[in-house]
Amino acid sequence: MREIEHGSEMPVYRQVADAIRDDIEAGRLRPRRPLPSEVHLTQEFGVARDTIRRAIAHLAELGLVRTVAGRGTFVRARGQAVVEIEPGVRIFARRPTTAERDTMELADDEWVLVIERHDGSVEVLPADGAEVRAPGHA
Amino acid sequence: MREIEHGSEMPVYRQVADAIRDDIEAGRLRPRRPLPSEVHLTQEFGVARDTIRRAIAHLAELGLVRTVAGRGTFVRARGQAVVEIEPGVRIFARRPTTAERDTMELADDEWVLVIERHDGSVEVLPADGAEVRAPGHA
DNA sequence: ACGTATTTGTACGTATGTATC
DNA sequence: AGATACATACGTACAAATACG
Numbered sequence: 574m575r576e577i578e579h580g581s582e583m584p585v586y587r588q589v590a591d592a593i594r595d596d597i598e599a600g601r602l603r604p605r606r607p608l609p610s611e612v613h614l615t616q617e618f619g620v621a622r623d624t625i626r627r628a629i630a631h632l633a634e635l636g637l638v639r640t641v642a643g644r645g646t647f648v649r650a651r652g653q654a655v656v657e658i659e660p661g662v663r664i665f666a667r668r669p670t671t672a673e674r675d676t677m678e679l680a681d682d683e684w685v686l687v688i689e690r691h692d693g694s695v696e697v698l699p700a701d702g703a704e705v706r707a708p709g710h711a
Numbered sequence: 712m713r714e715i716e717h718g719s720e721m722p723v724y725r726q727v728a729d730a731i732r733d734d735i736e737a738g739r740l741r742p743r744r745p746l747p748s749e750v751h752l753t754q755e756f757g758v759a760r761d762t763i764r765r766a767i768a769h770l771a772e773l774g775l776v777r778t779v780a781g782r783g784t785f786v787r788a789r790g791q792a793v794v795e796i797e798p799g800v801r802i803f804a805r806r807p808t809t810a811e812r813d814t815m816e817l818a819d820d821e822w823v824l825v826i827e828r829h830d831g832s833v834e835v836l837p838a839d840g841a842e843v844r845a846p847g848h849a
Numbered sequence: 850a851c852g853t854a855t856t857t858g859t860a861c862g863t864a865t866g867t868a869t870c
Numbered sequence: 871a872g873a874t875a876c877a878t879a880c881g882t883a884c885a886a887a888t889a890c891g
Binding site: 748764782 | 855856857
């Protein structure tokens with residue numbers, strides 16, 4: 574049973590989420606591979622399934638995992654993309670092609686960002702997890 | 712008690728969310744005003760609080776409401792903004808000023824999009840709820 | 850400063866439905 | 871068909887944030 578502090582200031586579901594996040598970042602849980610099942614995780618952490626589900630939902634919000642009903646929750650393969658916007662750059666969102674949805678592990682309702690630079694180069698990346706940032710701003 | 716169909720194909724929490732959404736769009740729930748409390752809504756719809764919370768969470772994802780612990784859930788004042796991107800337009804995200812956060816009813820972790828057009832006009836709008844769309848794409 | 854009431858947040862349990870293999 | 875895994879929905883209890891007297 575893994576280390577959960579019940580009286581802590583940090584909610585249990587966050588502690589679980591952080592632990593799983595550590596597993597992902599340490600490579601113990603690998604991209605495209607499933608997490609242990611929710612029931613298994615309840616035993617591993619000694620918490621209720623509701624709490625496990627909240628932890629997983631939190632990780633999904635962060636874009637680290639993706640859940641598929643009846644199959645499992647999978648580690649997503651991607652890094653945080655930071656796009657520096659400059660004058661002359663064109664950026665737009667569209668639905669991904671089937672091939673893109675496959676290679677990027679996108680859900681049905683997800684979009685991609687297309688960045689077209691003034692030198693003609695084009696970059697396509699998942700819309701979620703991407704951070705669009707202007708130089709000089711936090 | 713309001714009209715909920717339990718055996719329906721649509722989950723109860725979605726039915727509740729849609730009903731509240733209708734209330735907002737019909738003006739029965741007004742911008743900047745609180746929703747009835749969760750406990751009140753359980754009685755109004757005859758469902759568990761868990762279900763009400765899920766419905767509210769769904770509306771929050773859509774950007775229609777905003778929840779504050781200890782106070783309540785409030786209707787957000789905003790429309791769906793659609794930004795048509797053209798070549799030469801500069802778009803970036805930054806944290807809102809205090810004044811912007813106030814007038815736009817933004818949470819602490821929310822961002823604004825700044826659209827600078829080639830004619831020099833600048834538009835600031837909440838990043839969530841905004842849809843960036845390229846002409847010719849769905 | 851303090852307690853109290855209200856409201857949302859967290860966490861537990863249990864049961865059943867739906868999707869996938 | 872059966873087993874497994876996630877989804878939904880019910881219930882209960884207590885904690886934390888907020889507002890007010």
